[in-house]
Amino acid sequence: MTAQVLDGTATAAAIKGELTARVAALAARGVRPGLGTLLVGDDPGSRWYVAGKHKDCAEVGIASIREDLPETATQQEVEDAVARLNADPACTGFIVQLPLPKGIDTNRVLELIDPDKDADGLHPTNLGRLVLRVNEPIDSPLPCTPRGIIELLERHGVDLAGADVTVVGRGTTVGRSIGLLLTRRAINATVTLTHTGTADLAEHTRNADVIVAAAGVPGIISADIVKPGAVVVDVGVSRATDPETGKSRVVGDVAPEVREIASWVSPNPGGVGPMTRAMLLSNVVDTAERLAG
Numbered sequence: 001m002t003a004q005v006l007d008g009t010a011t012a013a014a015i016k017g018e019l020t021a022r023v024a025a026l027a028a029r030g031v032r033p034g035l036g037t038l039l040v041g042d043d044p045g046s047r048w049y050v051a052g053k054h055k056d057c058a059e060v061g062i063a064s065i066r067e068d069l070p071e072t073a074t075q076q077e078v079e080d081a082v083a084r085l086n087a088d089p090a091c092t093g094f095i096v097q098l099p100l101p102k103g104i105d106t107n108r109v110l111e112l113i114d115p116d117k118d119a120d121g122l123h124p125t126n127l128g129r130l131v132l133r134v135n136e137p138i139d140s141p142l143p144c145t146p147r148g149i150i151e152l153l154e155r156h157g158v159d160l161a162g163a164d165v166t167v168v169g170r171g172t173t174v175g176r177s178i179g180l181l182l183t184r185r186a187i188n189a190t191v192t193l194t195h196t197g198t199a200d201l202a203e204h205t206r207n208a209d210v211i212v213a214a215a216g217v218p219g220i221i222s223a224d225i226v227k228p229g230a231v232v233v234d235v236g237v238s239r240a241t242d243p244e245t246g247k248s249r250v251v252g253d254v255a256p257e258v259r260e261i262a263s264w265v266s267p268n269p270g271g272v273g274p275m276t277r278a279m280l281l282s283n284v285v286d287t288a289e290r291l292a293g
C-alpha cells in the first residue's frame with residue numbers, strides 16, 4: 001500500500017479562498033479584521049513564521065499589526081506590548097509567537113491576553129471553554145494546530161467518529177489540546193495521549209486508527225509501530241542539514257517508510273504547517289464575524 005497524501009498546502013489554499021470571500025463580506029459591512037503579532041527575540045524560525053502570518057493576512061485582506069521586541073526585552077516590556085495589543089481597536093485578535101525567550105514567564109504572558117482577542121485559542125479561558133463545552137458548539141477561538149489537523153482530516157474524508165487516535169507528545173499547542181477537540185461529541189474519537197513517560201509507545205501506536213505525532217523526535221514513528229491502513233499525521237518540527245544542498249530543512253516525526261503501510265500520511269513540510277496558518281486566519285475572521293453580529 002502507498003499512502004495517500006493529506007495535502008495541507010492545497011487545503012490551506014482552498015480555505016484562504018473561502019476566507020477572502022468572508023473578509024470581503026465583512027468589508028461591505030464596514031468591518032475590517034486585524035491580526036496582531038508579538039515577536040520577542042531573534043529566533044529565525046519564529047521570525048519566518050511571523051512574516052508568514054502577515055503575508056497570509058495581506059492575501060486574504062486582513063489588516064496586520066506588528067509588535068517586535070529584542071531578545072533582551074524584560075517581562076514588563078513584554079506585558080506592556082500585550083496591553084497595547086489588547087487596547088488597540090484595529091487589532092481584533094492577536095498572537096504571542098512561541099517560544100518566548102528564556103526568562104520570560106510564558107504562562108503569565110498568555111494569561112494577560114484579552115480572551116476575546118486570543119487568536120491562538122491558548123488563553124486559559126478559551127482552553128477552559130474547550131474542557132467544559134463537550135456538547136455545545138464552541139463560539140470561542142480554538143488552538144490553531146489541533147483545529148488544522150481535524151480540518152485536514154475531515155476535508156480528506158477521514159472519518160474520526162469512533163476512531164482510536166494515539167497522540168504522541170503532550171505540549172500545550174498540540175498534544176494536550178487536540179484530545180479535548182477530538183473527544184467532543186461532534187467528533188467522537190477515543191484518544192490516548194502518550195508522552196516521554198509512556199512505558200510502551202509502540203503498544204499504543206500499533207492499536208491506533210489515527211496517529212498524531214507531535215513529539216519533535218525525528219523518525220520516532222517508524223513503519224513497524226504503525227497498524228497497516230492507519231492514518232498518520234506528522235506534526236513534528238526538527239531541523240537537519242540537507243547533505244546534498246547544505247541547507248537547513250524540516251524533519252518530521254514520521255519515518256518515510258510509513259508511507260508504504262499507512263492509508264493516509266501528511267507530508268512535512270506541506271501538511272500541518274500550512275493548516276496551522278490557515279486556522280489562525282479562520283480564528284481572526286470568526287471573531288470579527290461574531291463582533292459584527
Ligand SMILES: Nc1nc2c(c(=O)[nH]1)N[C@@H](CN(C=O)c1ccc(C(=O)N[C@@H](CCC(=O)O)C(=O)O)cc1)CN2
Pocket residue numbers: 049095096097098099120144145173249250268269270271272273274276277
Ligand atoms: N503562538 C504560537 N506559536 C507557535 C505556534 C502557534 O500555533 N502559535 N506554532 C508553531 C509555529 N507556527 C506558527 O506559529 C508554524 C509552524 C510551521 C508552519 C509551516 O507552515 N511550516 C512549513 C515548513 C516551514 C519550513 O520549511 O521551515 C510546512 O509545514 O510546510 C507554520 C506555522 C510554534 N509556535
